[in-house]
Amino acid sequence: MIRVSIEDVAAKAGVSVPTVSRVISHSSHPVSDTTRQKVLQAVAALDYRPDISAQGLRSSFTNIVALITRDISDPYFGEIARGVTETANKYGILSFVCNTGRNPENEIEYHELLWQYRVKGIILGGGGLTLDSYKKELSSQVERYRKNGNKVVALAPQGLDMDYVMIDNRAAGECITNYLIQKGHEKIAYISGPQNVYTALERLEGYRLAMGRHGLDNGDLMIAYSDNSWKGGYEAVKALLECSPEFTGICCGNDNIAMGVFRALKEHGLTVPGNVSVISIGDLPNASYADTPLTTLRVPLYELGSKAVEIIMGSDTNKYNANIIFRTALRERDSVSRLK
Amino acid sequence: MIRVSIEDVAAKAGVSVPTVSRVISHSSHPVSDTTRQKVLQAVAALDYRPDISAQGLRSSFTNIVALITRDISDPYFGEIARGVTETANKYGILSFVCNTGRNPENEIEYHELLWQYRVKGIILGGGGLTLDSYKKELSSQVERYRKNGNKVVALAPQGLDMDYVMIDNRAAGECITNYLIQKGHEKIAYISGPQNVYTALERLEGYRLAMGRHGLDNGDLMIAYSDNSWKGGYEAVKALLECSPEFTGICCGNDNIAMGVFRALKEHGLTVPGNVSVISIGDLPNASYADTPLTTLRVPLYELGSKAVEIIMGSDTNKYNANIIFRTALRERDSVSRLK
DNA sequence: CATAATAAGGAAAACGATTTCCTTATTATG
DNA sequence: CATAATAAGGAAATCGTTTTCCTTATTATG
Known part of the structure; x- marks a missing residue:
């Protein structure tokens, strides 16, 4: 047999x-x-x-959760994915990891597939859709899930009414900026993630806020956008050095950007933190082994993914009751120095 | 409706x-x-x-492929995972990414789950089982898959008779070692991956071979083991510097190790490639943006994952006909210099 | 031309669970 | 004590496909 x-x-x-x-299915029938x-x-x-297929066919849900991200090979999303898969595994179920590769059309297609596969819950980890297209295209998908009883949890603000698990990105941007200001820096540049990523824009907003509050925003803030990668950070700083090289500190939207920033500064003969202080948001596992151990704001990525799965598995109601903001914590290492 | x-x-x-x-199912019935x-x-x-569940129930296979890896948040496996998920997506199907976290028991448990989910194909990406436990525990699992008609593809030599897609790891280890030797290095250390990972041991074997062939193996080769992470590379070099610091070149089992090596060397006031040359295997996307752009042997990770999916989807026979060795290519960047 | 083989399609069974409905025995209620 | 409510379990329907089996019309074969 x-x-x-x-x-x-x-x-x-x-x-x-x-x-x-x-x-075996913990029915309410005695x-x-x-x-x-x-x-x-x-x-x-x-x-x-x-048998999962038989269960899924009859009960109209398969015991599968799905995570939608932009790029699984980016350790930032990798950590989230690890939290999702390991936690799902704890519940004895499996998880799909869906890679949009920053292509919004892929995200829509993934939702079709997930529907077809009758997944129990969907975690929106930031597939790359901009807010506008989300509101148009995605909202109908989410509505369909909701009517059908699927559970949807967001890891980033989507401008839609749903459960979410996230950090306060604006506060994060503010926090790292304030830290540099406290250390005596005034000429602070910001390397942001893409302009169509909500999370990135919120962090940038925090930077603007902090600079403004300290009277450091004269309308000439040094801001560059990148694609959240090493390469992106590298190129953004290269460009910045061309036009306005007078900064003493750089805030980075995430750790990947910071790694590229290190490389670009080194090429220009600038040391960290001797000539320029660098701070970022993330605290990926390797942050302390960077060229200069990176001062960064810890984002509990693993826990974000983990909690999202718990919401999906734990709650059987349709109410939007899980709005969880995770705490962040500054990890002071060696990439920031006091000015003068 | x-x-x-x-x-x-x-x-x-x-x-x-x-x-x-x-x-819709491309039946042979006219x-x-x-x-x-x-x-x-x-x-x-x-x-x-x-409906996937109905299909799976009746036909005894769900259109799902599964990838088993040690750690999805490691970009090495992240690249493989990207190749798998994106290619699966091209076929209109989804993929499970399974994380064993280097815990062999997890891999066995995953196989139970995958069986339960009736997945079509399984890609063994190196779950962390040692060769011995593989032969005992895994071979019965694989046998069950085979009897049932599931397709199993390995990305690393498993010591089992099955389809595989991989690179020649011994040749890779040999190649990077030879490169340093050609550049005039003789005192060459090797930082390997874990001793229970087949791939790592094969690469190390290649190093031993190359050193021996050039009369450089006097029984005192400088070898350290790590866990294939930045941290592991860092700690291995720290330890090496304590007991035998006379090397002028370091071969690394993979790029992650090299990143940790950079950090450790810098802490000791050693520059790359001024004092020490560093070379590795992998060529992860960020290798050229490292502190010193990394000279490394490119491993087509994305393609490995991609090809594995194609084998699963394409072949409907049970014969072991797909034994594919991918080509590697040395990427010369800045981390190696000619000695004297 | 008679007959076998093939093409093309439909009816019904099957896959393995959950769910609905029903029965019987037990307990609570006034 | 009679009756309603609940506990505990089983028979059969059901979910949406694929597969097996059957029928009929068409084509090949000697």
């Missing part, structure tokens, strides 16, 4: 098929303790596991 | 349900061209997509 089915378990336990189903024990023993003896 | 089923399509096309099934067109039009008109 290569596949053991619920029928085999029922036969072995000497009960009917529905009774087995009630035990089952006596003695019967339950018999079933559980049979399950253990046969090493039975319910 | 929230979900459109095959019955709706059949009704719209004016044919029977099995006929629709034959068209269907006339006119009928086929009618069906395809109805499918398009209703935006119909077959």
